[in-house]
Amino acid sequence: MSPLEIHLWKRYHHGERRNYSTQMSPSQQNLKQVIYVSSAVGLPLPEEIERLLHVSRKHNEHDAISGLLLYHDGSFMQIIEGSEDAVDALFSRIRMDPLHRNIIKLHEGPTSGRLFPGWSMGFARPDTSKSSDKPSTLSFHDIRNDLAQIQRKDLRVGTLLDSYFRMFRTSYPLLGGFSALQTL
DSSP: OOHHHHHHHHHHHHOOOOOOTTSSOTTTSOEEEEEEEEEESSOOOHHHHHHHHHHHHHHHHHTTOEEEEEEETTEEEEEEEEEHHHHHHHHHHHHHOTTEEEEEEEEEEEOSSOSSTTOSSEEEESOSSOOOSOTTEEEHHHHHHHHHHHHHHOHHHHHHHHHHHHTTTTTOGGGSOOHHHHHO
């Protein structure tokens, strides 16, 4: 097993998690959003990313957490949304995760609604074609196409996504400037 696989196994089998699904529905609770960026320790293989997504989606579904994870070349950006208790518990686990370093919280606060209600963890990477049959696995180009709609719902999230994409515009010219953001 790779270090990532061992870590995920331990996290899944030994992690202390609360069951939020039996409590008040997340739509009736105070919703919270956390947005952060981080660096991976080493460059995970695609199979390791898939395993990370599988385990995380199970946990997030159990804890009524939704959101989006973006990944490129060792760099992560994640938007987490759910009940305050669930989001705080998840972010505490992320901060303690030895697979992340340089974690920078860009935003933390209440949100009036979920931006990604159907995704226990949407995932996007820079390729311009989908390599997965999962509807919650997208390319950066897919997110770019929805960026104006995301920004209309939450200006902060749209602006932070735009900033993240701009870091990669020389590698992926199709992700260059997002003129839709300036025209809103």
